[in-house]
Amino acid sequence: MSQPKLLIIDDDTILGLMMQNIARPLNIEARYTSDALQFFAVLEQWQPDVVVLDLVMPGMDGVQLIQELARRRCRARLIITSGVSPRVLEAAQRSAVENGLSIAGMLPKPFTPDDLLSLLVPLESEPADNALARHRSPLQGLKADRIDLGRALDRRELSVAYQPKICYRTGAVIGVEALARWVHPELGMVPPDHFIVLAEQHNLIHPLSRQIFEQALDWLAGLEPEYGGRLMLSINLSALLLSDAGLPDWLSQAVESRGLSTERVILELTETCATQDVGGSLEMLTRLRMRGFQLSIDDFGTGYSSLLQLTRMPFSELKIDKSFVMSAMASHESRVIIESIIDLGHNLKLEITAEGVEDDATLRYLCQAGCELLQGYYVSRPLPAEQAAQWLREYRPDRNHWPARAG
Template sequence: MILDTRNVSLAFKTIAVVDDNAEFCLLLKRFLEAKGYDISVFSSSADFINKSCTAFDLVLLDLYMPDPDGVAVIRHLASVDYGGAVLLMSGEDQGVLRAAMELAKAQRLEKIAAINKPFPLENLSLLVHALLQTVVFKAQANTGEWQPVAEDVFAAIELQQLQLYYQPKIVLADNTLAGFEALLRWHHPEHGLVMPDNFIPLAEQSTELMQLLTDEVVRLAILQLTEWHRQGQQVQLSINLSMLNLEALDFPEQLEQKLRAAQLSPGQLLLEITESALMSDVASALDILLRLRMKGFGLSIDDFGTGYSSLSQLHRIPFSELKVDRSFVMTMLQSHESRTIVETCIQLAKRLGLQVVAEGVESQAILAQLLVMGCDIGQGYFWSKPILAKDTQAWLLRQ
């Protein structure tokens, strides 16, 4: 079953509009209120800063505000550990807008997007909806103050509290299923659904813990692949690897042995490594990555475009897939720079013989543009949020 994201409940839908143009604020207020959102308007950034920023799930911020400017507001949001989303607006130099996004990300404001003025209101609506979804699902998952420690993660593995969710990857040319990406979640008996951002960084501080966590992900992935195989479905599954996994020289052999023992082929597993992680020590990992590829495992470079030595990585490592980062895909209709980056990534992947996946596909308009650009596969809330294993059967039956 295709999940229609337009029907997602927006229980957390308070929006602050911070812009010194009164007429523009009134226009946005009327438009967004008609969409069902609760809107507060601030014509002064000082007034907004003096307000409890954490009361809002989304901030629409004009970067060129009178003193204090939008950069000061970004700094303030970071200082109060703002957990909502931010949509930057500007009619000035797009390079400045892009740099402001990078500044926000550097200060751990990760749910961030940008839009150039003037813009069609429906384009704004799509971005607002997409950003609010990330806030909604995170808030529904874990709203408490509990912060796990390494011992808690060890216990979660031992007690088998970890679970994989699956997000479909769709062949754009014919809307068929290309596979699933497995996304790790922690179902804690007291604290509910804990998202990976709250425990993966802990695991990455210890090679031993990261290896145990990866072993559990592999175990769960093999169980699911075996179940699909039993149903007569040959499905490719993507899992994420840490660079810590690539410190053990016998990792390729161990992984291959586990799949062969389950009567599965390495080609059914695609291993995703983020570009930023690869920057740390490519030379030591190349031995392992090369042997993984030679054994038939797919290798994907994830979050492409967000690192600093992308072409070097593509040249040195035998990737089979390139994933364009969602931050560019989600904003490609509003930002000329984002659209150019997405198109360039697709053309580069094609020339290198790589399959290209666009993450963050949120609308029919984005899908249409990706088709024109020649993108192979899409992934995003336009088709489905990450779903439980039992819900994947509906997808497989459609094939």
């Protein structure tokens, strides 16, 4: 395992060097700069795991830095720091998350060494080189195009990673979410939010979806002797597929031909996608539910749809968007939204899952708030097929795999 890397940008030289010195005893390689141009040069060449970013910077402020990090599809996790008001800090964090960046935490100034240590200590136990998230090449600035994706589908280059979902009350693994992955032979890891949009724009979403469904169902069928029909499988469904009248037939056939039950498959749609064409969506979702499929509203709380429309849809699960979960311990507003969503879900008799659970404090808060189904790096990061199967075999609720159940 290589040494984790931390890159710091702050216009306060004394504070920047202090953060650098705090990281080193943790076996974290740290670099500091106060210059935006140097920051981006180091970012591209060095590929840090975590970036500490000060919002109030001369020349290029922190929000502009965040926008540029998003444009470059930075995979490092951000620690956002500043002496601005908590609401401004939270707004910057939401902006980062909405731009596809990952947040490790917020660090309001002034802060103590222990405040920073609490955010850095988890790096000691995390792999610095996550093969899925950090597979890069000198061509990483280039983007895959329609031809690349078509070729990848022909060659079946897309794979599936699996992220476990846990029930807090029992400690049991109740299911996994299947996540599409594409490692381009030259460009490296292509982010899903890029190639999924590419597929939707160029009429490739049907073959892409079929490949992901087939791989995920084959994987689940291979676990049957061990799990005996208990493990649920969640798969994301593009809104464009809802206009395909044959969707229920081919999905049902794909599931049942492998000896599986449709009741064990959860189809996830984002809140916005589910309500784009209310009439058409309602008919298709009803047909899928009639076939036995479970339906989940993903990223709930980020859309602007009418609650009346959502209550008309035959969903069985509601997933709280990770942007609220990841900021829950630092943001009163996020906690208010989370608790409102949980209350809504309970009243509608829906299963409720929180995505983006990354620490024990957040996990315990969610459980106290009434959310029992949890998914996130604190449970497990998304794993390739063989590693996911091994994780499931080795998982025991009464061991360190489930630290929140101790005590």
